[in-house]
Amino acid sequence: MPVTLACTTHDPNGNLASLLERWLPEVLKRFKTMVVSSSPGLNRATHNLLSANGVEVHVLDQNDIGVNYRTAIREGSKHGDIFYVDLDRILHWASTYPDELDRARTELNGKEWVLFERSVRALATHQRPLVETEKLFTIVVNAMSGWGMHDYLSGAFFLGKPTAEILNHKLTRTGQDWWGEYYITLLQAGCTPHFIACEGLEWETPDRFEKEIAAMGLEAWRARFETPDEWALRTRWATDFIEGALTTWRRKDL
Numbered sequence: 001m002p003v004t005l006a007c008t009t010h011d012p013n014g015n016l017a018s019l020l021e022r023w024l025p026e027v028l029k030r031f032k033t034m035v036v037s038s039s040p041g042l043n044r045a046t047h048n049l050l051s052a053n054g055v056e057v058h059v060l061d062q063n064d065i066g067v068n069y070r071t072a073i074r075e076g077s078k079h080g081d082i083f084y085v086d087l088d089r090i091l092h093w094a095s096t097y098p099d100e101l102d103r104a105r106t107e108l109n110g111k112e113w114v115l116f117e118r119s120v121r122a123l124a125t126h127q128r129p130l131v132e133t134e135k136l137f138t139i140v141v142n143a144m145s146g147w148g149m150h151d152y153l154s155g156a157f158f159l160g161k162p163t164a165e166i167l168n169h170k171l172t173r174t175g176q177d178w179w180g181e182y183y184i185t186l187l188q189a190g191c192t193p194h195f196i197a198c199e200g201l202e203w204e205t206p207d208r209f210e211k212e213i214a215a216m217g218l219e220a221w222r223a224r225f226e227t228p229d230e231w232a233l234r235t236r237w238a239t240d241f242i243e244g245a246l247t248t249w250r251r252k253d254l
Contacts, residue, residue: 003108003158005031006076008068009087014043015208019091024053026094030105033079036087037071039063066178070171077164081108085116086155089204097200107196113186114158115193117151122202127225133238137179140242144249145187152183153241154201163191173244176237180244188248 005027009016028034035056038047042059050057058071076082083105085093093101104116123131134153141152159167166189173181186193206213206221213221224230 002032002079003081003083003105004033004035004076004079005090006072006082006084007034007036007087007090008038008065008072009036009042009046010039010063010068011043011046011087012039012041014045016088016091017043017045017049019088019095019207020046020049023091023095024049024055026098027090028053028055030094030101031083035072035076035079037068037075039065039068064174065176066171066174066181069178069182070167073159073164073171074168077159077161077168081158081160082164083108084155084157084159086204088208089155089201092202092204092207093198093200095207096202097198100198100200104196104198107194108158111158111194112160112163113191113193115150115152115195116154116156116158116198116201117195118154118201119197119199122197122199123151125203127203127222127230129225129231129234133231133234134241136238137241137245140180140245141183144184144245147193148195150195151197153179154198156198156201157193166191176240177244177247179241180246181248182244184245184248 035058036050037058038060040060040063047057056075058075060068060071072084073082076084108114138149138152141147142149163186167182167185170185171178171181206218209221
């Protein structure tokens with residue numbers, strides 16, 4: 001069965017347009033079909049670049065991150081198995097570790113669910129508030145599943161069509177809590193993920209801010225993501241991730 005690349009994006013300002021011009025052809029060499037779900041207000045240049053290259057684009061009416069992910073899974077799985085990666089992340093992966101991306105695709109045969117986790121080095125490239133708070137979700141998921149202390153929030157995974165259909169029928173969460181619902185829904189359906197650590201899943205956000213980084217320097221730019229506000233945001237998100245897992249864990253209709 002063919003593998004469709006499914007992505008989500010949030011790009012109202014067009015920061016992805018230049019990256020798409022450079023690296024979308026490399027991505028499309030590897031996937032026959034590509035589906036992107038976007039939050040409202042997708043930049044016209046970004047939208048046009050995707051559409052002109054045959055990408056199926058779905059723009060949401062409301063800015064609900066859980067709905068965005070669910071739409072990517074639902075629309076992508078209409079074509080078959082899906083290889084999900086955040087749009088900016090797949091562009092970074094294809095531009096920095098293309099051979100690893102190719103190897104990752106060859107690891108899918110016979111599998112229904114694969115989590116592409118960030119390697120130790122790749123995870124450490126991210127801002128500390130993200131790294132430290134996401135550990136809490138890892139602890140909770142492992143406590144429920146026994147799968148181990150893995151990276152469950154890399155934003156990269158493979159779903160066979162039957163596994164994707166479980167999610168299409170069960171997922172209801174609209175916010176960040178969708179992550180917890182996603183994992184525990186598949187756990188309760190008897191699914192077990194395979195794990196593959198990847199270097200190409202290093203922090204991709206700097207790619208979209210080359211001008212700002214050139215003007216102020218990387219360390220000064222990174223300092224924006226080490227503030228009390230960032231710690232508070234990431235802590236709220238971690239709480240949402242965990243609440244989604246706990247709520248799903250307690251449901252009786254799965």
